[in-house]
Amino acid sequence: MIDLTSLSKTYGEQTVLDIEQLHIPTGQTFGLVGNNGAGKTTLFSLMLDLIAPTTGTVTNNDIVVQKNEGWKAHTAAFLDENFLIGYLTPEEYFVFIGGLRGMKKEDVHTSLKQYIDFFHGEVLGQKKYIRDLSKGNQKKVGIVGSLLSNTPLVILDEPFANLDPTTQIRLKNLLKEEASATGKTFLISSHDLQHVTEVCDRIVVLHKGKVVRDEKTSTGTLQELEAFFREQL
Amino acid sequence: MLQHFLYLQWKSFTRGAGFATGLAQKILMGFAWIYFAAIFASLAFAAFWVVQDDLGKDPLPFVSGYLLYGFVFWIVARYFLQKMPIVHIQPLLILPVSKKRIVRFGLLKTTVSFFNLSNLFFFVPFGVILIQQEYNWPGVVGWWISIGSIILMTNFLNIMLNSVDRILVLFAVLLIGVYALQYFEIFDLTAWTAPIFMAAYHQPLFCIIPLVLLGLIYQWSVTHFKDKLMLDGGTIQPKAETHRAADLSWLDRFGRTAIFLRNDIRLIIRNKRARMSVWMGVGFLFYGLIFMSDIYSGSAMTVFAGIVVSGGFLFGFGQYVPSWDSSYYPLMMSQNIAYKEYLASKWWLVVVGTLIGMVLSSFYVFFGWEMYLAILAGGIYNLGINAYLVLLSGGYTRTPIDLTTNNKAFGDKRSFNIKTLLLIIPKLVVPMFVYYVGVLIQSKSFGLILVALVGVLGFAFRNLVFGWIEKIYQEEKHKTLEAYKQKNT
Numbered sequence: 001m002i003d004l005t006s007l008s009k010t011y012g013e014q015t016v017l018d019i020e021q022l023h024i025p026t027g028q029t030f031g032l033v034g035n036n037g038a039g040k041t042t043l044f045s046l047m048l049d050l051i052a053p054t055t056g057t058v059t060n061n062d063i064v065v066q067k068n069e070g071w072k073a074h075t076a077a078f079l080d081e082n083f084l085i086g087y088l089t090p091e092e093y094f095v096f097i098g099g100l101r102g103m104k105k106e107d108v109h110t111s112l113k114q115y116i117d118f119f120h121g122e123v124l125g126q127k128k129y130i131r132d133l134s135k136g137n138q139k140k141v142g143i144v145g146s147l148l149s150n151t152p153l154v155i156l157d158e159p160f161a162n163l164d165p166t167t168q169i170r171l172k173n174l175l176k177e178e179a180s181a182t183g184k185t186f187l188i189s190s191h192d193l194q195h196v197t198e199v200c201d202r203i204v205v206l207h208k209g210k211v212v213r214d215e216k217t218s219t220g221t222l223q224e225l226e227a228f229f230r231e232q233l
Numbered sequence: 234m235l236q237h238f239l240y241l242q243w244k245s246f247t248r249g250a251g252f253a254t255g256l257a258q259k260i261l262m263g264f265a266w267i268y269f270a271a272i273f274a275s276l277a278f279a280a281f282w283v284v285q286d287d288l289g290k291d292p293l294p295f296v297s298g299y300l301l302y303g304f305v306f307w308i309v310a311r312y313f314l315q316k317m318p319i320v321h322i323q324p325l326l327i328l329p330v331s332k333k334r335i336v337r338f339g340l341l342k343t344t345v346s347f348f349n350l351s352n353l354f355f356f357v358p359f360g361v362i363l364i365q366q367e368y369n370w371p372g373v374v375g376w377w378i379s380i381g382s383i384i385l386m387t388n389f390l391n392i393m394l395n396s397v398d399r400i401l402v403l404f405a406v407l408l409i410g411v412y413a414l415q416y417f418e419i420f421d422l423t424a425w426t427a428p429i430f431m432a433a434y435h436q437p438l439f440c441i442i443p444l445v446l447l448g449l450i451y452q453w454s455v456t457h458f459k460d461k462l463m464l465d466g467g468t469i470q471p472k473a474e475t476h477r478a479a480d481l482s483w484l485d486r487f488g489r490t491a492i493f494l495r496n497d498i499r500l501i502i503r504n505k506r507a508r509m510s511v512w513m514g515v516g517f518l519f520y521g522l523i524f525m526s527d528i529y530s531g532s533a534m535t536v537f538a539g540i541v542v543s544g545g546f547l548f549g550f551g552q553y554v555p556s557w558d559s560s561y562y563p564l565m566m567s568q569n570i571a572y573k574e575y576l577a578s579k580w581w582l583v584v585v586g587t588l589i590g591m592v593l594s595s596f597y598v599f600f601g602w603e604m605y606l607a608i609l610a611g612g613i614y615n616l617g618i619n620a621y622l623v624l625l626s627g628g629y630t631r632t633p634i635d636l637t638t639n640n641k642a643f644g645d646k647r648s649f650n651i652k653t654l655l656l657i658i659p660k661l662v663v664p665m666f667v668y669y670v671g672v673l674i675q676s677k678s679f680g681l682i683l684v685a686l687v688g689v690l691g692f693a694f695r696n697l698v699f700g701w702i703e704k705i706y707q708e709e710k711h712k713t714l715e716a717y718k719q720k721n722t
Binding site: 052080087 | 495499500562563567711
């Protein structure tokens with residue numbers, strides 16, 4: 001699904017990301033872990049062509065992201081609040097996002113029904129603009145916005161942050177279900193090692209812009225990761 | 234304590250997005266200041282010598298009479314343009330600083346603004362001329378103090394009333410109404426107000442009255458803001474606006490463009506900053522009144538007026554495409570969007586706004602057809618040419634707009650760059666030139682027809698130009714995203 005080739009990003013003297021080669025196959029739930037400044041958001045921004053790489057390319061489904069915009073048709077993402085439109089109500093936002101992907105208003109509302117539990121009665125039908133929602137509820141809107149239109153690739157930057165404990169558990173279930181039922185490819189970054197090992201098939205650890213660990217998730221992964229980050233103390 | 238505040242102020246100034254721009258821009262900004270200073274100073278000279286020699290009137294009472302317009306106009310201008318000060322104080326609230334201090338500093342900061350300082354450029358030279366011409370100097374000083382106090386009063390009043398749209402409408406109507414009454418020689422309010430301002434000249438001690446009033450208003454604003462210095466008080470974070478439902482399903486007939494149109498209309502309805510552009514359009518409808526005098530008949534300035542009258546919304550809104558979407562530009566750039574549809578939506582808005590402007594300005598017919606025809610010709614030029622050009626210059630503007638805070642329409646230093654300045658030439662200068670050529674060849678009407686023809690020609694190239702603008706937007710994409718990250722200036 002995604003191939004990175006000699007991808008790097010340098011600001012002045014400082015190289016914030018430097019990845020020689022990385023392949024993410026279709027259908028994988030890919031977890032990205034690392035401390036602040038490790039380059040997680042930079043990597044996702046490069047994948048979405050939001051910043052230009054210093055060297056190298058990102059290939060998404062045989063399309064070179066830096067050259068052709070065709071990848072947008074099958075990619076959805078939620079990185080941060082800049083992906084929300086503050087003056088819309090959540091419903092209007094979903095209709096907008098869905099509309100851009102060819103969904104009719106009715107389709108959007110039907111599709112929203114499967115997320116009613118996830119919203120926990122706090123998002124839909126509130127007559128509130130997104131900018132007036134709490135951080136957690138804004139996050140719910142962004143996540144559902146990226147899932148709604150059933151694109152084969154979904155990129156989520158720290159989806160668990162700011163969510164209440166119940167919603168975190170719901171999100172874990174939701175992501176697992178979507179991954180197994182629809183075969184979607186997920187790229188998820190997180191600071192929460194437990195969540196990410198529970199959801200993802202594969203974990204890549206970024207450290208100072210480089211890939212330092214890359215492995216399939218197994219029962220021992222959580223302990224290994226904890227050990228790795230303890231070494232950084 | 235003060236030095237801590239000044240330190241913060243200095244940092245926010247030097248680290249703001251506007252400051253970090255190139256040297257060329259700073260020089261341009263410098264020129265702009267010198268330009269304004271020169272305009273105001275020459276206005277002061279004109280106000281004295283032209284009034285005395287050409288009109289044969291005593292300049293001081295004459296100027297005093299027109300001060301009323303000045304003040305009301307300033308209030309309206311401030312409302313649109315002056316940036317509100319009290320925003321970045323949240324981190325100070327829990328530090329050992331009294332609220333009164335924070336408020337006082339915030340208020341004093343507002344006095345150092347273009348809207349107050351530029352008055353000095355006028356009143357200082359004017360006063361110096363008066364004293365040189367042997368007007369009684371304590372009187373001039375008294376007059377000065379009164380006017381200075383009134384200007385500062387409008388400053389504080391504006392800050393307090395800022396959130397009330399109705400007040401603005403009231404003042405705008407007042408300004409136009411009083412001017413109309415005077416224009417048609419029904420009632421001259423200035424004859425009544427001139428003696429009031431003159432009182433401080435005849436008896437300098439009277440300037441104590443406006444000074445005391447100023448003190449009272451200042452105290453009033455201190456208490457007003459001190460009580461509101463809570464997170465939910467509306468001064469730190471803008472109040473949540475009530476939900477305005479808008480059934481926009483009728484737009485669906487526009488196909489995919491409707492998806493964007495719906496958003497853009499909601500953008501305008503629900504964000505004060507965006508609503509400003511509509512008010513600007515309304516305000517500029519009256520701009521042509523300045524050019525009603527016979528001196529301008531047949532001059533290229535009528536075309537200038539024609540373009541500005543019909544194009545207030547076009548310039549006010551179009552200039553900030555795509556900045557309106559700056560707070561969620563990363564979303565837009567990762568969605569499956571064709572720039573063409575995105576641009577088409579903005580283009581339609583601007584076109585419809587201009588058409589409405591052309592219809593509403595039909596009241597100029599009462600003042601004679603020449604002005605209205607110039608507005609129609611200018612309007613067609615706006616539709617055919619300027620509608621593209623504003624979108625084009627928007628591609629280079631890259632001013633992040635924070636929709637939730639209002640007022641900053643012209644305060645954005647970044648919108649002041651060379652490329653956007655250069656684009657003013659085809660927007661305003663070219664049509665004036667075309668008209669001038671037409672007048673030279675044949676007549677005033679031929680000049681207007683030429684201007685309109687250029688506009689009609691512009692329509693024919695729509696697809697070509699859209700493709701062109703699209704390319705620029707794409708080339709500028711990463712720079713634009715980067716610029717939008719720096720939100721606060």
